[in-house]
Ligand SMILES: [Zn+2]
């Protein structure tokens with residue numbers, strides 16, 4: 001049979017050769033490192049025989065596919081350890097997650113697993129991994145699977161099996177542990193060299209709060225000790241940078257149970273930061289021909305029935321708002337798009353008017369389960385830096401390029417140096433699910449690819465990742481800790497113009513449908529600020545930070561002078577405050593350093609007499625004495641240098 005490699009080369013192998021053997025034939029070193037393989041676009045175990053001409057990709061640790069199989073296999077290892085330590089334990093599900101894995105288990109009557117037990121379980125996992133047990137795959141009938149798991153009293157597994165179709169059931173066994181699973185897995189648990197169980201939590205069986213509560217154990221594993229050590233250091237650093245912690249220390253935002261779960265309250269300093277970001281983007285958008293609009297925070301239910309949102313998301317949304325008037329129903333706005341469609345429709349449009357670019361910092365409301373809420377990254381109310389571009393099909397490429405320029409300027413201004421883009425296109429085969437004509441899709445997909453080429457943006461193409469209503473481009477940034485965040489989306493939409501009957505008059509005097517493009521460079525202000533905090537650890541660029549300087553009088557005697565300095569600086573466009581607490585100067589310096597205010601200005605007798613300030617720059621140390629105006633000039637020119645490109 002012919003095996004095609006990712007570089008296009010083709011080699012002949014005997015039928016029944018496994019991916020592992022193919023790796024071995026290339027080099028023993030590759031065979032030692034490869035963890036799982038993609039055969040004909042499907043991820044599979046290394047030791048499954050390949051029976052026909054196939055394309056193959058061998059995955060080492062650095063590939064997400066390998067990590068996924070590695071962590072998923074680790075959940076089996078955890079389950080095996082639990083079986084030995086807590087006989088009678090029942091298993092729910094044990095998936096890989098973004099970083100590591102978990103297993104949901106029902107512990108025997110009276111048994112509790114606490115954080116303090118994790119070390120013992122970890123030890124058992126190391127012991128079992130040391131046995132280097134192979135994972136053995138079996139295809140069995142539904143009836144056999146039912147009997148096998150029922151005999152072991154695995155009531156959660158039998159519930160899962162009862163929902164499966166016959167003939168598709170596989171089990172995997174390592175040592176004395178057998179799991180219902182479709183794979184893929186590592187060939188051998190011996191590849192798992194470093195193990196850390198991270199936490200224990202409660203989780204309802206199948207996420208249903210009416211079902212029993214299970215114990216969820218989280219962990220992470222690696223093929224090398226060193227990788228685990230690095231991960232744990234990163235985790236410590238991430239804790240220090242947690243936006244919820246820094247947001248509190250810097251007094252940026254808060255939450256109140258009284259106001260409601262998942263509803264952020266922006267404090268004055270956070271508001272200042274957010275408004276400055278908004279001003280920055282508004283300025284850019286103005287330059288790129290956007291028009292600012294404002295729409296209400298609620299809309300008639302019929303609006304979202306028309307847009308299709310009600311049908312698709314209505315079940316999991318806030319309930320409709322009724323009025324004293326019979327039959328009137330409103331929804332909290334979950335999206336700005338339908339409102340903008342109606343603005344587009346408010347006047348007749350000709351091909352010469354396009355593109356129409358409508359922008360709004362639009363606040364939307366989406367219901368999230370309370371357990372899913374997390375700081376500013378998962379909230380129930382957030383503001384999108386939204387815009388909708390209505391254009392002709394031949395304008396898509398230009399519009400994409402312009403939005404990409406805006407996004408790249410933002411990344412530069414905020415020092416996101418490490419980013420990549422993903423182009424999401426249609427599935428190559430299965431095309432019935434997409435709405436819009438073949439010709440339009442072809443054009444739009446090509447336009448996005450060319451826009452990336454012309455701007456020199458590195459982008460990966462993913463087939464089958466497009467929404468049903470159009471292709472899109474997503475930006476992923478890596479923060480200072482190497483974590484990936486999705487920020488910024490540009491999305492083509494053929495659906496809403498159809499549903500809202502949007503039109504323009506073409507050069508041919510006929511009516512045509514415009515193409516709609518949704519775009520949000522920040523995504524939402526909430527999420528973006530959270531990512532920015534974690535990326536910068538609260539050390540925002542000088543142009544953006546809410547407070548650029550703090551004046552520290554060395555004793556109460558100089559409070560008045562310090563006040564004068566702060567007022568003078570504010571007049572000169574420097575955002576300065578004073579620290580007038582009755583504390584020692586050393587303490588004041590330390591406290592204000594923690595607040596990440598870039599400049600500390602220390603004033604005592606000498607400064608008060610000479611009309612000067614003693615300047616310290618965070619992270620750089622003493623900058624010497626200077627007059628108040630000199631200092632203001634220095635800060636302003638530093639800021640101007642930063643923002644001269646935007
Ligand atoms: Zn599995």
Ligand SMILES: [Zn+2]
Pocket residue numbers: 335336337386388518519
């Ligand atoms: Zn939209």
